[in-house]
Amino acid sequence: xxxxxxxxxxxxxxxxxxxIYDSLDSTNTFGKQRIRAGCSHGTVVWALEQTAGRGxxxxxxxxxxxxLTFSILWRFPDYSKIPLLPLTVGLGIxxxxxxxTEDVRVKWPNxxxxxxxxxxxxxxxxxxxxxxLWVILGIGINVNRxxxxxxxxxxxxxxxxxxxxxRFGVLNLILEGADRGFSMLEExxxxxxxxxxxxxxxxxxxxxxxxxxxxWEAVARAVLPDGRLLVESVDxxxxxxxxxxxxxxxx
Ligand code: BTN
Numbered sequence: 001x002x003x004x005x006x007x008x009x010x011x012x013x014x015x016x017x018x019x020i021y022d023s024l025d026s027t028n029t030f031g032k033q034r035i036r037a038g039c040s041h042g043t044v045v046w047a048l049e050q051t052a053g054r055g056x057x058x059x060x061x062x063x064x065x066x067x068l069t070f071s072i073l074w075r076f077p078d079y080s081k082i083p084l085l086p087l088t089v090g091l092g093i094x095x096x097x098x099x100x101t102e103d104v105r106v107k108w109p110n111x112x113x114x115x116x117x118x119x120x121x122x123x124x125x126x127x128x129x130x131x132x133l134w135v136i137l138g139i140g141i142n143v144n145r146x147x148x149x150x151x152x153x154x155x156x157x158x159x160x161x162x163x164x165x166x167r168f169g170v171l172n173l174i175l176e177g178a179d180r181g182f183s184m185l186e187e188x189x190x191x192x193x194x195x196x197x198x199x200x201x202x203x204x205x206x207x208x209x210x211x212x213x214x215x216w217e218a219v220a221r222a223v224l225p226d227g228r229l230l231v232e233s234v235d236x237x238x239x240x241x242x243x244x245x246x247x248x249x250x251x
Contacts, residue, residue, distance in 0.1 A: 012179035014186075015072060019169075025052040027071040028123055029067065035073055035127065035134050046070040046171060047142035053140060055208040056123055057246065066144040066156070067126060068120075068171055070233070072137045078125075079133055084185055084227045086110040088193070089137060092181025093174050094199045095112050100173075101161050107202035108220070108229050109242035112141065113201055116249065117155035129210045139178075180206075196223040205248045209240060216251060 008018040017040065024030045024047035031045045050069035053061030061068050072089075076082060090110035097104040099110070107113045112120040118140035127134050142156035143165050158164050186250060189195070196201050202220045209216050218231035228239040229247070240247075 010044070010175060012042075012091030012120060012176060014042050014074065014182045015044060015175050015179045016040065018044045018046060018175075021045065021047045023047060023049045023051060026050060026138070027069055027094070028054060028125055028136050031071040031138070032125075032127055032134045035129055035136070041072060041073070041075040041084050044070055044175060045073065050140075054123060054138075055121060056139075060120070061123070063140055063141050063142075064145055066142075066146075066167075068141040068143055068174070070139055070171065072135075072139070072175075074182065075132050075135070075136070076135045081185055082124075082135060083132075084124060084189070084192075084239055085135060085182070086122050086137060087223070087227050087242075088184040088189055089178045089181035091195050091199055092179070092184060093139075093177035096173055096180070099168075100157060102166075103160060106199050107195065107201055108196065108223060108247065109227065114155050114160045117153040118142075119155055119157070119160070137178075139174070141174065141194045143167050143168070190225075192225055192227070193223045202247070204251070206211045206250045208250050209233075209245050209247055211245045213241070220247070247249050 006020045010018055012076040027045045027047050047069050047173050049065045050063050053063050053069055055061040090106045094106050103114045105113050110122045123138040125136045144158040145156045154204050205220055209218055209219050216233055218233035221230055222233050224230055224239055228241055230239050
């Protein structure tokens with residue numbers, strides 16, 4: 001439920017307006033309402049507190065008012081490039097977070113990890129309105145939180161670096177990185193695999209691929225130009241799609 005809203009003009013190329021709400025159920029769900037209500041391309045919806053956050057694969061995203069939870073709303077002309085958008089935005093964000101710590105890495109397709117723990121995740125959704133295609137890219141990052149109530153190992157920036165952060169400062173940095181990620185896609189990204197080798201944490205690592213009820217081990221070999229992950233298992237080489245599988249490190 002939106003209690004109060006403040007609007008800040010940002011001046012990035014494709015991230016222009018920041019709307020700040022005290023409390024929302026899910027910024028992705030609310031973002032869709034803002035699109036229907038006629039908001040402009042490059043609007044960001046930030047909830048200081050999110051009460052019913054959604055993660056990938058119908059999971060719940062647990063956060064509190066020490067985390068960042070926001071969604072970027074983009075009108076996106078090229079349907080064929082949509083699967084790549086969360087990947088390039090993830091790369092843009094990790095690149096810029098290296099100004100805080102170079103330990104942040106992208107775990108394919110677009111999770112942010114430090115070491116063997118999750119720092120943040122993204123939930124990309126899309127909708128059509130009056131013939132326009134819109135992307136809602138929801139991002140959750142643990143900034144100062146100390147963990148409770150999560151079913152996998154996670155870490156916050158504060159835990160990683162040993163200092164508290166002002167959430168708005170981190171948000172502004174992340175939005176600059178996300179804007180770079182959007183431009184990367186617009187301009188054409190010919191070296192996706194090299195970028196994942198540089199900023200990712202899994203190429204040549206053994207992973208567990210989870211595909212519905214099926215789980216199998218493979219070595220991650222490369223990120224293909226269309227965003228699929230090339231993996232090698234006992235059955236040979238095959239590619240997997242971000243929307244169809246999730247991957248875990250083998251521990
Ligand atoms: C994942 O790793 O499963 C994705 C998590 C995405 C969480 C963010 S928080 C802001 C936005 N609003 C939501 O309801 N979910 C995303």
